[in-house]
Amino acid sequence: MPIKKSAKKALRQSIKRKETNLKRKDEMKNAIKKIKxxxxxxxxxxxxxxxxxxxxxxxxxxxxxxxxxxAASRKKSRLAKFLNK
Numbered sequence: 706m707p708i709k710k711s712a713k714k715a716l717r718q719s720i721k722r723k724e725t726n727l728k729r730k731d732e733m734k735n736a737i738k739k740i741k742x743x744x745x746x747x748x749x750x751x752x753x754x755x756x757x758x759x760x761x762x763x764x765x766x767x768x769x770x771x772x773x774x775x776a777a778s779r780k781k782s783r784l785a786k787f788l789n790k
Contacts, residue, residue: 726771733762733772737784744788752788759784 707713736759743752760781767777 726769729762729766729769729771733759733766733780736762737780740784741787749788756784756788 707716736755740752740755740759743749743755763772763777763780766772767774772780
């Protein structure tokens with residue numbers, strides 16, 4: 706455990722950031738999973754309605770530094786390609 710005051714604060718900050726990052730990552734993954742599940746059940750229209758939600762989650766993850774900008778772009782591109790099949 707940290708002893709110095711600054712180390713204690715750094716620990717609190719890192720824990721808080723970790724929770725935020727995990728939340729953003731989970732939101733992104735769940736949005737993508739929902740779309741893929743709907744597409745596999747041949748509910749394409751419902752999946753298309755959720756794309757904006759998924760794009761938003763992906764962009765937020767990229768903005769917060771959870772994933773890199775190019776990774777976000779790649780995920781959105783592959784999701785669009787998957788929906789157009």
